[in-house]
Amino acid sequence: WVLMATLFRYSSLSALTAAVAAPLYVAWLSPGVPYLSTMIVMSAILVFRHRTNIRNLIAGKETKIGL
DSSP, X not given: OHHHHXXXXXXXXXXXXXXXXXXXXXXXXXXXXXXXXXXXXXXXXXXHXXXXXXXXXXXXXXXXXXX
């Protein structure tokens, strides 16, 4: 999250990137299926909840951090 926020200055983009990356990290670090399935569900919920932010990012209307 911090790297994306520093590079692009969008909190929502950082959160979405972290949400997409989280299941990959869990799959890599933990072989347990319950952990992975839980992380996939959590990530899907986060992406769903950010759908307005995704539209704003695509339209170039999302507010940057610090503005």
